[in-house]
Amino acid sequence: MSGGLLVAGTTSDAGKSVVTAGICRWLVRRGVKVAPFKAQNMSLNSFVTREGAEIGRAQAMQAQAARVEPTALMNPVLLKPGSDRSSQVVLMGKPVGEMSARGYHGGRQEALLGTVTECLEELRSTYDAVICEGAGSPAEINLRRTDIVNMGIARAARFPVLVVGDIDRGGVFASFFGTTALLSAEDQALVAGYLVNKFRGDVSLLEPGLDMLYGLTGRRTYGVLPYAHGLGIDEEDGLRVSLRGAVRESVVAPPHGEDVLRVAVCAVPLMSNFTDVDALAAEPGVVVRFVDRAEELADADLVIVPGTRGTVKALAWLRERGLADALVRRAAEGRPVLGICGGFQVLGERIEDEVESRAGVVDGLGLLPVRVRFDRDKTLARPVGSALGEPVEGYEIHHGVADVRGGEPFLDGCRVGAVWGTHWHGSLESDAFRRRFLVEVARAAGRRFVPAPDTSFGVLREEQLDRLGDLVEEHADTDALWRLIEGGAPAGLPFVPPGAPPLGAGAGAGAGAGAPESRGAAPDPAPQSPEGLGFAGSAGPTGSRGQGLDCAGPTPQELDVAGSADATPQGLGEAAVVHVDQEAK
Numbered sequence: 001m002s003g004g005l006l007v008a009g010t011t012s013d014a015g016k017s018v019v020t021a022g023i024c025r026w027l028v029r030r031g032v033k034v035a036p037f038k039a040q041n042m043s044l045n046s047f048v049t050r051e052g053a054e055i056g057r058a059q060a061m062q063a064q065a066a067r068v069e070p071t072a073l074m075n076p077v078l079l080k081p082g083s084d085r086s087s088q089v090v091l092m093g094k095p096v097g098e099m100s101a102r103g104y105h106g107g108r109q110e111a112l113l114g115t116v117t118e119c120l121e122e123l124r125s126t127y128d129a130v131i132c133e134g135a136g137s138p139a140e141i142n143l144r145r146t147d148i149v150n151m152g153i154a155r156a157a158r159f160p161v162l163v164v165g166d167i168d169r170g171g172v173f174a175s176f177f178g179t180t181a182l183l184s185a186e187d188q189a190l191v192a193g194y195l196v197n198k199f200r201g202d203v204s205l206l207e208p209g210l211d212m213l214y215g216l217t218g219r220r221t222y223g224v225l226p227y228a229h230g231l232g233i234d235e236e237d238g239l240r241v242s243l244r245g246a247v248r249e250s251v252v253a254p255p256h257g258e259d260v261l262r263v264a265v266c267a268v269p270l271m272s273n274f275t276d277v278d279a280l281a282a283e284p285g286v287v288v289r290f291v292d293r294a295e296e297l298a299d300a301d302l303v304i305v306p307g308t309r310g311t312v313k314a315l316a317w318l319r320e321r322g323l324a325d326a327l328v329r330r331a332a333e334g335r336p337v338l339g340i341c342g343g344f345q346v347l348g349e350r351i352e353d354e355v356e357s358r359a360g361v362v363d364g365l366g367l368l369p370v371r372v373r374f375d376r377d378k379t380l381a382r383p384v385g386s387a388l389g390e391p392v393e394g395y396e397i398h399h400g401v402a403d404v405r406g407g408e409p410f411l412d413g414c415r416v417g418a419v420w421g422t423h424w425h426g427s428l429e430s431d432a433f434r435r436r437f438l439v440e441v442a443r444a445a446g447r448r449f450v451p452a453p454d455t456s457f458g459v460l461r462e463e464q465l466d467r468l469g470d471l472v473e474e475h476a477d478t479d480a481l482w483r484l485i486e487g488g489a490p491a492g493l494p495f496v497p498p499g500a501p502p503l504g505a506g507a508g509a510g511a512g513a514g515a516p517e518s519r520g521a522a523p524d525p526a527p528q529s530p531e532g533l534g535f536a537g538s539a540g541p542t543g544s545r546g547q548g549l550d551c552a553g554p555t556p557q558e559l560d561v562a563g564s565a566d567a568t569p570q571g572l573g574e575a576a577v578v579h580v581d582q583e584a585k
Contacts, residue, residue: 004159005358007133008154011165019195020133026066026463033126034068035074036133038074038075039077039116039132040079041059043081044270054095055074062133064461077112095378120153129485137150138183138187157222160485161191163193163195179191180496183500196221196225223472259447260447263289264302272308279308283455285452294321298386302338306398307425310356311357311400314342331418334417334444336420336440339424342398347367349364368421369414375401383396387411387437390430411427485491
Protein backbone atom coordinates (compact mmCIF):
# COMPACT_ATOMS: atom_id res chain seq x y z
CA MET A 1 0.00 0.00 0.00
CA SER A 2 1.13 3.55 -0.73
CA GLY A 3 -1.87 5.66 0.10
CA GLY A 4 -2.24 9.28 0.97
CA LEU A 5 -4.47 12.25 1.59
CA LEU A 6 -4.28 16.03 1.19
CA VAL A 7 -5.73 18.02 4.08
CA ALA A 8 -6.78 21.36 2.60
CA GLY A 9 -8.60 24.22 4.31
CA THR A 10 -11.27 26.74 3.43
CA THR A 11 -9.05 29.45 4.96
CA SER A 12 -5.74 30.00 6.66
CA ASP A 13 -5.79 28.79 10.27
CA ALA A 14 -8.75 26.49 9.63
CA GLY A 15 -6.89 23.76 11.50
CA LYS A 16 -4.99 21.98 8.72
CA SER A 17 -1.81 21.55 10.77
CA VAL A 18 -3.46 20.03 13.83
CA VAL A 19 -5.85 17.87 11.78
CA THR A 20 -2.88 16.52 9.81
CA ALA A 21 -1.08 15.78 13.09
CA GLY A 22 -4.20 14.15 14.53
CA ILE A 23 -4.59 11.88 11.50
CA CYS A 24 -0.89 10.95 11.71
CA ARG A 25 -1.20 10.05 15.41
CA TRP A 26 -4.42 8.06 14.81
CA LEU A 27 -2.78 6.11 11.98
CA VAL A 28 0.46 5.31 13.81
CA ARG A 29 -1.52 4.05 16.80
CA ARG A 30 -3.33 1.81 14.35
CA GLY A 31 0.01 0.35 13.23
CA VAL A 32 0.33 2.29 9.98
CA LYS A 33 3.77 3.61 9.04
CA VAL A 34 2.87 7.21 8.19
CA ALA A 35 4.71 10.43 7.32
CA PRO A 36 3.58 14.07 7.07
CA PHE A 37 4.29 16.27 4.06
CA LYS A 38 3.86 19.92 3.13
CA ALA A 39 5.22 20.84 -0.27
CA GLN A 40 5.51 24.56 0.42
CA ASN A 41 5.27 26.28 3.76
CA MET A 42 5.48 29.93 4.71
CA SER A 43 6.41 30.33 8.33
CA LEU A 44 8.84 32.03 10.65
CA ASN A 45 8.56 29.07 13.03
CA SER A 46 11.15 26.63 11.76
CA PHE A 47 13.17 23.69 13.06
CA VAL A 48 16.50 22.05 12.30
CA THR A 49 16.51 18.33 11.50
CA ARG A 50 19.32 16.03 12.59
CA GLU A 51 20.93 16.25 9.14
CA GLY A 52 21.03 20.06 9.45
CA ALA A 53 18.05 20.96 7.26
CA GLU A 54 15.60 23.76 8.08
CA ILE A 55 11.90 22.89 7.85
CA GLY A 56 8.65 24.26 9.28
CA ARG A 57 8.06 23.48 12.95
CA ALA A 58 4.55 22.31 12.08
CA GLN A 59 6.00 19.50 9.98
CA ALA A 60 8.47 18.60 12.75
CA MET A 61 5.50 18.39 15.14
CA GLN A 62 3.55 16.26 12.66
CA ALA A 63 6.56 13.95 12.33
CA GLN A 64 6.53 13.55 16.10
CA ALA A 65 2.82 12.78 15.91
CA ALA A 66 3.71 10.07 13.37
CA ARG A 67 6.60 8.90 15.62
CA VAL A 68 9.20 9.35 12.89
CA GLU A 69 12.29 11.52 12.58
CA PRO A 70 11.61 14.74 10.64
CA THR A 71 13.56 15.29 7.41
CA ALA A 72 13.68 17.88 4.64
CA LEU A 73 11.62 15.49 2.48
CA MET A 74 8.62 16.44 4.59
CA ASN A 75 8.85 20.17 3.76
CA PRO A 76 10.98 20.69 0.65
CA VAL A 77 10.10 24.38 0.19
CA LEU A 78 10.03 26.82 3.13
CA LEU A 79 9.43 30.54 2.65
CA LYS A 80 10.55 32.84 5.47
CA PRO A 81 9.06 36.33 5.12
CA GLY A 82 11.44 39.26 5.39
CA SER A 83 8.82 41.86 4.47
CA ASP A 84 5.29 42.00 3.10
CA ARG A 85 6.64 41.39 -0.39
CA SER A 86 9.70 39.16 -0.15
CA SER A 87 10.81 35.95 1.49
CA GLN A 88 13.90 33.87 1.89
CA VAL A 89 13.50 30.68 -0.12
CA VAL A 90 14.71 27.56 1.72
CA LEU A 91 14.97 24.61 -0.66
CA MET A 92 15.54 21.12 0.72
CA GLY A 93 16.49 22.63 4.05
CA LYS A 94 19.05 25.14 2.77
CA PRO A 95 18.55 28.85 1.93
CA VAL A 96 19.00 29.63 -1.77
CA GLY A 97 18.23 33.37 -1.74
CA GLU A 98 15.54 36.03 -1.52
CA MET A 99 12.59 36.41 -3.87
CA SER A 100 9.64 38.74 -4.21
CA ALA A 101 6.16 37.28 -4.05
CA ARG A 102 5.52 38.30 -7.65
CA GLY A 103 8.74 36.69 -8.80
CA TYR A 104 7.97 33.47 -6.95
CA HIS A 105 4.42 33.14 -8.21
CA GLY A 106 5.30 34.49 -11.64
CA GLY A 107 6.73 31.17 -12.81
CA ARG A 108 9.54 30.27 -10.40
CA GLN A 109 7.19 28.37 -8.11
CA GLU A 110 6.09 25.89 -10.74
CA ALA A 111 9.74 25.05 -11.44
CA LEU A 112 9.74 23.47 -7.99
CA LEU A 113 6.89 21.03 -8.68
CA GLY A 114 9.38 18.43 -9.88
CA THR A 115 11.31 18.68 -6.63
CA VAL A 116 8.28 18.42 -4.38
CA THR A 117 6.77 15.50 -6.31
CA GLU A 118 10.08 13.64 -6.13
CA CYS A 119 10.18 14.17 -2.37
CA LEU A 120 6.60 12.98 -2.05
CA GLU A 121 7.34 9.88 -4.11
CA GLU A 122 10.39 9.20 -1.94
CA LEU A 123 8.16 9.26 1.14
CA ARG A 124 5.53 7.10 -0.55
CA SER A 125 8.16 4.47 -1.33
CA THR A 126 9.13 4.34 2.36
CA TYR A 127 5.83 4.75 4.22
CA ASP A 128 2.43 3.10 4.09
CA ALA A 129 0.67 6.46 3.95
CA VAL A 130 1.60 10.12 3.51
CA ILE A 131 -0.69 12.80 4.94
CA CYS A 132 -0.15 16.09 3.12
CA GLU A 133 -1.07 19.52 4.42
CA GLY A 134 -2.17 22.25 2.05
CA ALA A 135 -1.64 26.00 2.46
CA GLY A 136 -4.22 28.75 2.73
CA SER A 137 -7.11 27.67 0.51
CA PRO A 138 -7.12 25.49 -2.62
CA ALA A 139 -9.56 27.96 -4.21
CA GLU A 140 -7.10 30.81 -4.56
CA ILE A 141 -7.93 30.98 -8.25
CA ASN A 142 -5.45 33.76 -9.02
CA LEU A 143 -2.59 31.41 -8.18
CA ARG A 144 -3.89 28.04 -9.37
CA ARG A 145 -1.63 27.75 -12.43
CA THR A 146 1.54 27.79 -10.34
CA ASP A 147 0.16 25.95 -7.30
CA ILE A 148 2.42 23.23 -5.90
CA VAL A 149 0.96 22.81 -2.40
CA ASN A 150 -2.81 22.38 -2.80
CA MET A 151 -4.53 20.97 -5.89
CA GLY A 152 -1.26 21.02 -7.83
CA ILE A 153 0.30 18.37 -5.60
CA ALA A 154 -3.03 16.51 -5.24
CA ARG A 155 -3.28 16.27 -9.03
CA ALA A 156 0.35 15.18 -9.40
CA ALA A 157 -0.05 12.43 -6.77
CA ARG A 158 -3.73 11.65 -7.50
CA PHE A 159 -4.45 12.11 -3.79
CA PRO A 160 -7.97 12.61 -2.46
CA VAL A 161 -8.59 15.95 -0.78
CA LEU A 162 -10.29 16.51 2.58
CA VAL A 163 -11.32 20.15 3.07
CA VAL A 164 -11.26 21.42 6.67
CA GLY A 165 -13.47 24.33 7.72
CA ASP A 166 -13.39 26.32 10.99
CA ILE A 167 -17.04 26.59 12.06
CA ASP A 168 -16.08 28.79 15.01
CA ARG A 169 -15.48 31.61 12.52
CA GLY A 170 -18.93 31.20 10.98
CA GLY A 171 -19.88 30.65 7.35
CA VAL A 172 -18.52 27.13 7.16
CA PHE A 173 -21.22 25.83 4.78
CA ALA A 174 -20.70 28.69 2.36
CA SER A 175 -16.94 28.15 2.62
CA PHE A 176 -17.21 24.44 1.82
CA PHE A 177 -19.54 25.04 -1.11
CA GLY A 178 -17.64 28.03 -2.47
CA THR A 179 -14.27 26.31 -2.19
CA THR A 180 -15.55 23.38 -4.22
CA ALA A 181 -17.45 25.46 -6.79
CA LEU A 182 -14.40 27.59 -7.60
CA LEU A 183 -12.32 24.59 -8.64
CA SER A 184 -12.12 23.14 -12.14
CA ALA A 185 -13.81 19.85 -12.92
CA GLU A 186 -10.48 18.02 -12.78
CA ASP A 187 -9.69 19.44 -9.36
CA GLN A 188 -13.21 18.84 -8.06
CA ALA A 189 -12.88 15.17 -8.96
CA LEU A 190 -10.31 14.84 -6.16
CA VAL A 191 -12.26 16.77 -3.49
CA ALA A 192 -13.72 13.84 -1.57
CA GLY A 193 -15.47 15.71 1.22
CA TYR A 194 -15.27 17.90 4.27
CA LEU A 195 -14.29 17.97 7.93
CA VAL A 196 -15.85 20.48 10.33
CA ASN A 197 -13.41 21.82 12.93
CA LYS A 198 -13.93 23.67 16.25
CA PHE A 199 -17.65 22.95 16.69
CA ARG A 200 -19.35 24.00 19.93
CA GLY A 201 -22.72 22.60 20.94
CA ASP A 202 -25.07 19.79 19.95
CA VAL A 203 -23.96 18.05 16.73
CA SER A 204 -27.55 17.04 15.98
CA LEU A 205 -28.31 20.72 15.31
CA LEU A 206 -25.62 20.70 12.62
CA GLU A 207 -26.80 17.59 10.81
CA PRO A 208 -29.52 19.22 8.65
CA GLY A 209 -26.89 21.55 7.23
CA LEU A 210 -24.54 18.65 6.52
CA ASP A 211 -27.34 16.86 4.70
CA MET A 212 -28.06 19.95 2.61
CA LEU A 213 -24.34 20.34 1.85
CA TYR A 214 -24.30 16.76 0.60
CA GLY A 215 -27.31 17.47 -1.57
CA LEU A 216 -25.60 20.53 -3.06
CA THR A 217 -22.16 19.02 -3.64
CA GLY A 218 -22.56 15.25 -3.62
CA ARG A 219 -19.79 15.09 -1.01
CA ARG A 220 -20.04 13.78 2.51
CA THR A 221 -18.69 15.23 5.74
CA TYR A 222 -16.13 12.90 7.31
CA GLY A 223 -16.43 14.24 10.84
CA VAL A 224 -17.21 17.11 13.19
CA LEU A 225 -14.36 17.86 15.58
CA PRO A 226 -15.34 19.69 18.78
CA TYR A 227 -13.71 22.89 19.92
CA ALA A 228 -10.80 21.99 22.19
CA HIS A 229 -8.60 24.47 24.02
CA GLY A 230 -4.84 24.28 23.95
CA LEU A 231 -4.30 22.29 20.75
CA GLY A 232 -2.20 24.86 18.85
CA ILE A 233 0.94 22.75 18.96
CA ASP A 234 3.81 24.33 16.99
CA GLU A 235 1.53 26.59 14.99
CA GLU A 236 2.92 27.98 11.77
CA ASP A 237 1.57 31.45 12.37
CA GLY A 238 -0.19 33.62 14.91
CA LEU A 239 0.66 34.18 18.57
CA ARG A 240 0.12 30.82 20.23
CA VAL A 241 1.46 29.12 23.30
CA SER A 242 1.18 25.52 22.30
CA LEU A 243 0.16 23.92 25.57
CA ARG A 244 -2.33 26.61 26.51
CA GLY A 245 -3.86 27.85 23.24
CA ALA A 246 -3.97 31.60 22.66
CA VAL A 247 -1.90 33.36 25.31
CA ARG A 248 -4.65 35.73 26.40
CA GLU A 249 -7.03 32.79 26.89
CA SER A 250 -4.58 30.62 28.79
CA VAL A 251 -5.71 28.88 31.95
CA VAL A 252 -2.96 29.18 34.54
CA ALA A 253 -2.24 26.11 36.65
CA PRO A 254 -1.83 26.73 40.40
CA PRO A 255 1.76 27.55 41.36
CA HIS A 256 3.84 24.92 43.11
CA GLY A 257 5.21 27.56 45.49
CA GLU A 258 3.69 30.70 46.98
CA ASP A 259 4.07 33.01 43.95
CA VAL A 260 3.35 32.98 40.27
CA LEU A 261 6.03 34.06 37.80
CA ARG A 262 5.03 36.58 35.10
CA VAL A 263 6.81 36.35 31.73
CA ALA A 264 6.44 39.10 29.11
CA VAL A 265 7.52 38.33 25.53
CA CYS A 266 8.22 41.35 23.33
CA ALA A 267 6.14 40.87 20.18
CA VAL A 268 8.85 42.12 17.82
CA PRO A 269 8.26 42.41 14.06
CA LEU A 270 8.88 39.23 12.05
CA MET A 271 9.01 37.26 15.30
CA SER A 272 10.35 33.77 14.72
CA ASN A 273 10.19 30.62 16.79
CA PHE A 274 7.91 32.04 19.45
CA THR A 275 7.39 28.37 20.33
CA ASP A 276 10.50 28.85 22.49
CA VAL A 277 8.20 30.04 25.30
CA ASP A 278 5.87 27.03 25.13
CA ALA A 279 7.89 25.14 27.72
CA LEU A 280 7.62 28.08 30.13
CA ALA A 281 3.85 28.17 29.67
CA ALA A 282 3.74 24.48 30.54
CA GLU A 283 5.10 25.20 34.02
CA PRO A 284 2.46 25.48 36.79
CA GLY A 285 2.34 29.04 38.05
CA VAL A 286 4.09 30.62 35.04
CA VAL A 287 1.98 33.22 33.19
CA VAL A 288 3.15 34.03 29.66
CA ARG A 289 1.90 36.94 27.59
CA PHE A 290 3.03 38.82 24.48
CA VAL A 291 3.45 42.57 24.87
CA ASP A 292 4.08 45.58 22.65
CA ARG A 293 4.08 48.49 25.14
CA ALA A 294 6.70 49.57 27.64
CA GLU A 295 4.24 49.77 30.54
CA GLU A 296 3.46 46.08 30.11
CA LEU A 297 6.98 45.23 31.26
CA ALA A 298 6.51 46.88 34.66
CA ASP A 299 5.10 43.84 36.49
CA ALA A 300 7.02 41.21 34.51
CA ASP A 301 9.44 39.01 36.44
CA LEU A 302 11.14 37.94 33.21
CA VAL A 303 11.18 39.72 29.84
CA ILE A 304 12.07 37.71 26.75
CA VAL A 305 13.24 39.30 23.52
CA PRO A 306 12.56 36.46 21.06
CA GLY A 307 13.99 35.52 17.71
CA THR A 308 13.21 37.57 14.62
CA ARG A 309 13.83 37.48 10.88
CA GLY A 310 14.57 41.23 11.04
CA THR A 311 17.00 42.00 13.86
CA VAL A 312 17.65 45.63 12.92
CA LYS A 313 13.95 46.23 12.30
CA ALA A 314 13.12 44.70 15.70
CA LEU A 315 15.72 46.93 17.37
CA ALA A 316 14.20 50.04 15.80
CA TRP A 317 10.71 48.88 16.85
CA LEU A 318 11.83 48.41 20.46
CA ARG A 319 13.26 51.92 20.48
CA GLU A 320 10.21 53.52 18.85
CA ARG A 321 7.88 52.02 21.44
CA GLY A 322 9.97 52.79 24.48
CA LEU A 323 10.61 49.11 25.13
CA ALA A 324 14.35 49.52 24.58
CA ASP A 325 14.61 52.09 27.39
CA ALA A 326 12.50 49.85 29.64
CA LEU A 327 14.88 46.92 28.97
CA VAL A 328 17.90 49.08 29.79
CA ARG A 329 16.27 50.16 33.07
CA ARG A 330 15.46 46.55 33.94
CA ALA A 331 19.07 45.52 33.42
CA ALA A 332 20.33 48.37 35.59
CA GLU A 333 17.92 47.29 38.34
CA GLY A 334 19.05 43.66 38.14
CA ARG A 335 15.68 42.44 36.82
CA PRO A 336 15.79 39.39 34.49
CA VAL A 337 15.96 39.68 30.69
CA LEU A 338 16.53 36.81 28.23
CA GLY A 339 17.42 37.33 24.58
CA ILE A 340 17.06 34.41 22.17
CA CYS A 341 18.70 34.44 18.72
CA GLY A 342 17.71 37.80 17.18
CA GLY A 343 16.79 38.97 20.67
CA PHE A 344 20.28 38.04 21.84
CA GLN A 345 21.76 40.10 19.00
CA VAL A 346 19.59 43.09 19.97
CA LEU A 347 20.97 43.01 23.53
CA GLY A 348 24.58 43.27 22.33
CA GLU A 349 26.81 46.29 21.80
CA ARG A 350 26.86 46.45 18.02
CA ILE A 351 25.33 44.83 14.94
CA GLU A 352 27.09 44.84 11.58
CA ASP A 353 24.51 43.88 9.00
CA GLU A 354 25.22 43.94 5.27
CA VAL A 355 23.11 40.83 4.72
CA GLU A 356 19.62 40.89 6.24
CA SER A 357 18.77 44.61 6.43
CA ARG A 358 21.94 45.95 4.74
CA ALA A 359 21.86 48.72 7.36
CA GLY A 360 25.59 48.58 8.04
CA VAL A 361 26.75 49.16 11.62
CA VAL A 362 23.94 49.69 14.14
CA ASP A 363 24.31 50.18 17.90
CA GLY A 364 22.60 47.53 20.02
CA LEU A 365 21.18 48.04 23.49
CA GLY A 366 24.59 47.42 25.09
CA LEU A 367 23.33 45.06 27.78
CA LEU A 368 25.72 42.25 26.84
CA PRO A 369 29.40 42.43 25.73
CA VAL A 370 28.67 41.00 22.30
CA ARG A 371 29.29 42.21 18.76
CA VAL A 372 27.36 40.58 15.94
CA ARG A 373 28.32 40.39 12.29
CA PHE A 374 25.85 38.99 9.78
CA ASP A 375 27.30 36.32 7.51
CA ARG A 376 25.93 35.30 4.13
CA ASP A 377 25.91 31.65 5.17
CA LYS A 378 23.20 30.60 7.60
CA THR A 379 24.09 28.62 10.71
CA LEU A 380 21.86 25.54 11.02
CA ALA A 381 22.84 23.31 13.92
CA ARG A 382 21.60 21.06 16.74
CA PRO A 383 23.94 21.92 19.64
CA VAL A 384 24.17 19.98 22.89
CA GLY A 385 25.78 21.37 26.02
CA SER A 386 25.19 22.39 29.61
CA ALA A 387 24.26 25.52 31.53
CA LEU A 388 23.56 26.23 35.20
CA GLY A 389 24.90 22.77 35.90
CA GLU A 390 22.28 20.98 33.79
CA PRO A 391 22.32 19.34 30.33
CA VAL A 392 20.72 21.33 27.50
CA GLU A 393 19.78 20.64 23.88
CA GLY A 394 18.70 23.20 21.31
CA TYR A 395 18.87 24.23 17.68
CA GLU A 396 20.34 27.23 15.87
CA ILE A 397 18.99 29.15 12.84
CA HIS A 398 20.76 32.46 12.24
CA HIS A 399 22.96 34.54 9.93
CA GLY A 400 24.45 36.56 12.81
CA VAL A 401 27.86 35.52 14.12
CA ALA A 402 28.40 36.56 17.75
CA ASP A 403 31.76 37.76 19.05
CA VAL A 404 31.34 37.37 22.82
CA ARG A 405 33.79 39.66 24.62
CA GLY A 406 32.99 39.06 28.27
CA GLY A 407 30.40 37.98 30.81
CA GLU A 408 29.75 34.46 32.04
CA PRO A 409 29.41 31.76 29.37
CA PHE A 410 25.79 30.78 28.69
CA LEU A 411 24.82 28.37 25.88
CA ASP A 412 27.48 29.76 23.50
CA GLY A 413 26.25 33.25 24.43
CA CYS A 414 26.79 35.01 27.72
CA ARG A 415 25.28 36.33 30.92
CA VAL A 416 25.84 39.61 32.74
CA GLY A 417 23.97 39.88 36.03
CA ALA A 418 20.31 39.11 35.33
CA VAL A 419 20.65 39.48 31.54
CA TRP A 420 21.10 36.30 29.50
CA GLY A 421 21.61 35.87 25.76
CA THR A 422 21.91 32.84 23.48
CA HIS A 423 21.43 31.81 19.85
CA TRP A 424 19.94 28.50 20.98
CA HIS A 425 16.26 27.94 20.28
CA GLY A 426 14.44 25.23 22.20
CA SER A 427 16.76 25.23 25.22
CA LEU A 428 13.87 25.72 27.64
CA GLU A 429 12.42 22.36 26.57
CA SER A 430 15.24 20.71 28.59
CA ASP A 431 13.36 20.15 31.86
CA ALA A 432 16.16 20.25 34.45
CA PHE A 433 17.75 23.32 32.88
CA ARG A 434 14.39 25.11 32.64
CA ARG A 435 13.75 24.54 36.36
CA ARG A 436 17.20 25.83 37.35
CA PHE A 437 16.76 28.86 35.09
CA LEU A 438 13.37 29.68 36.65
CA VAL A 439 14.89 29.42 40.11
CA GLU A 440 17.49 31.99 39.05
CA VAL A 441 14.78 34.25 37.60
CA ALA A 442 12.62 33.99 40.72
CA ARG A 443 15.58 34.83 42.96
CA ALA A 444 16.50 37.89 40.87
CA ALA A 445 12.87 39.00 40.69
CA GLY A 446 12.30 38.55 44.42
CA ARG A 447 9.50 36.03 43.87
CA ARG A 448 8.76 33.03 46.10
CA PHE A 449 8.15 30.92 43.02
CA VAL A 450 9.15 27.26 43.06
CA PRO A 451 9.16 25.21 39.84
CA ALA A 452 7.20 21.98 39.99
CA PRO A 453 9.71 19.12 40.30
CA ASP A 454 7.98 16.77 37.87
CA THR A 455 6.95 18.88 34.84
CA SER A 456 8.09 17.10 31.68
CA PHE A 457 7.62 19.09 28.51
CA GLY A 458 8.16 16.00 26.37
CA VAL A 459 5.46 14.06 28.23
CA LEU A 460 3.02 16.98 27.98
CA ARG A 461 3.67 17.27 24.25
CA GLU A 462 2.98 13.56 23.78
CA GLU A 463 -0.25 13.93 25.74
CA GLN A 464 -1.32 16.77 23.44
CA LEU A 465 -0.53 14.73 20.34
CA ASP A 466 -2.57 11.87 21.77
CA ARG A 467 -5.43 14.31 22.33
CA LEU A 468 -5.27 15.18 18.64
CA GLY A 469 -5.38 11.50 17.75
CA ASP A 470 -8.32 11.02 20.11
CA LEU A 471 -10.25 13.85 18.43
CA VAL A 472 -9.89 12.18 15.04
CA GLU A 473 -10.62 8.69 16.36
CA GLU A 474 -13.69 9.72 18.37
CA HIS A 475 -15.26 12.36 16.13
CA ALA A 476 -14.36 11.42 12.56
CA ASP A 477 -15.56 8.47 10.49
CA THR A 478 -12.22 6.72 10.61
CA ASP A 479 -13.35 3.73 8.54
CA ALA A 480 -14.35 6.08 5.74
CA LEU A 481 -11.11 8.06 6.16
CA TRP A 482 -9.08 4.88 5.88
CA ARG A 483 -10.89 3.91 2.68
CA LEU A 484 -10.12 7.38 1.34
CA ILE A 485 -6.42 7.12 2.20
CA GLU A 486 -6.15 3.61 0.82
CA GLY A 487 -8.33 3.88 -2.28
CA GLY A 488 -8.40 7.53 -3.31
CA ALA A 489 -11.33 9.82 -4.03
CA PRO A 490 -14.67 8.12 -4.76
CA ALA A 491 -15.48 7.75 -8.43
CA GLY A 492 -18.26 9.78 -9.98
CA LEU A 493 -18.19 12.81 -7.70
CA PRO A 494 -20.47 15.42 -9.31
CA PHE A 495 -19.25 18.71 -10.74
CA VAL A 496 -20.39 21.76 -8.76
CA PRO A 497 -20.84 24.78 -11.04
CA PRO A 498 -19.59 27.27 -12.02
CA GLY A 499 -16.06 25.87 -11.70
CA ALA A 500 -12.87 27.87 -12.07
CA PRO A 501 -13.18 31.21 -13.90
CA PRO A 502 -12.07 31.40 -17.53
CA LEU A 503 -8.52 32.42 -18.33
CA GLY A 504 -9.77 35.69 -19.76
CA ALA A 505 -10.98 36.68 -16.31
CA GLY A 506 -7.41 36.74 -15.06
CA ALA A 507 -7.50 33.46 -13.18
CA GLY A 508 -4.73 30.93 -13.19
CA ALA A 509 -6.89 27.97 -14.31
CA GLY A 510 -9.45 27.79 -17.05
CA ALA A 511 -13.12 26.85 -16.72
CA GLY A 512 -16.54 28.37 -17.12
CA ALA A 513 -17.24 30.11 -20.44
CA GLY A 514 -16.83 27.83 -23.41
CA ALA A 515 -16.79 24.76 -21.18
CA PRO A 516 -17.57 21.31 -22.52
CA GLU A 517 -21.26 20.55 -22.23
CA SER A 518 -20.62 17.16 -20.65
CA ARG A 519 -18.87 18.56 -17.57
CA GLY A 520 -19.82 22.22 -17.33
CA ALA A 521 -16.20 23.32 -16.99
CA ALA A 522 -13.20 23.60 -19.26
CA PRO A 523 -10.15 21.47 -18.57
CA ASP A 524 -7.74 22.95 -16.07
CA PRO A 525 -4.44 23.69 -17.81
CA ALA A 526 -2.51 23.31 -14.59
CA PRO A 527 -0.03 20.43 -15.05
CA GLN A 528 -0.73 17.05 -13.52
CA SER A 529 2.88 15.92 -13.51
CA PRO A 530 6.39 17.39 -13.53
CA GLU A 531 6.68 16.63 -17.24
CA GLY A 532 3.88 19.09 -17.96
CA LEU A 533 5.79 21.97 -16.40
CA GLY A 534 9.01 22.24 -18.27
CA PHE A 535 10.66 22.88 -14.89
CA ALA A 536 14.40 23.02 -14.49
CA GLY A 537 16.62 20.65 -12.57
CA SER A 538 14.70 17.44 -11.85
CA ALA A 539 17.54 15.01 -11.96
CA GLY A 540 15.82 12.66 -9.53
CA PRO A 541 16.88 11.20 -6.20
CA THR A 542 20.59 10.63 -5.89
CA GLY A 543 21.33 10.19 -2.17
CA SER A 544 20.48 7.63 0.45
CA ARG A 545 16.79 7.08 1.09
CA GLY A 546 15.09 9.01 3.85
CA GLN A 547 17.87 11.50 4.60
CA GLY A 548 15.86 14.42 3.32
CA LEU A 549 18.50 15.85 0.98
CA ASP A 550 18.29 13.46 -1.93
CA CYS A 551 15.75 15.22 -4.13
CA ALA A 552 17.39 17.24 -6.86
CA GLY A 553 15.94 20.65 -7.52
CA PRO A 554 16.40 23.84 -9.49
CA THR A 555 19.47 25.94 -8.77
CA PRO A 556 19.14 29.53 -7.55
CA GLN A 557 20.01 30.63 -11.08
CA GLU A 558 17.24 28.49 -12.58
CA LEU A 559 14.79 29.87 -10.05
CA ASP A 560 16.05 33.40 -10.68
CA VAL A 561 16.29 34.10 -6.97
CA ALA A 562 18.91 36.36 -5.50
CA GLY A 563 21.72 33.88 -5.05
CA SER A 564 22.91 35.09 -1.67
CA ALA A 565 21.21 36.40 1.39
CA ASP A 566 22.48 39.92 0.81
CA ALA A 567 21.47 40.18 -2.83
CA THR A 568 18.72 42.60 -3.74
CA PRO A 569 15.35 40.79 -4.13
CA GLN A 570 13.84 41.23 -7.55
CA GLY A 571 10.52 42.96 -8.02
CA LEU A 572 10.17 44.44 -4.56
CA GLY A 573 8.45 47.49 -5.96
CA GLU A 574 5.70 45.41 -7.56
CA ALA A 575 2.34 44.53 -6.09
CA ALA A 576 2.29 41.01 -4.79
CA VAL A 577 -0.19 38.38 -3.74
CA VAL A 578 1.12 35.73 -1.38
CA HIS A 579 -0.31 32.22 -1.55
CA VAL A 580 0.26 31.25 2.06
CA ASP A 581 -1.16 31.47 5.53
CA GLN A 582 -1.26 35.23 5.86
CA GLU A 583 -0.81 35.40 9.64
CA ALA A 584 2.90 34.65 9.20
CA LYS A 585 3.39 38.24 8.09
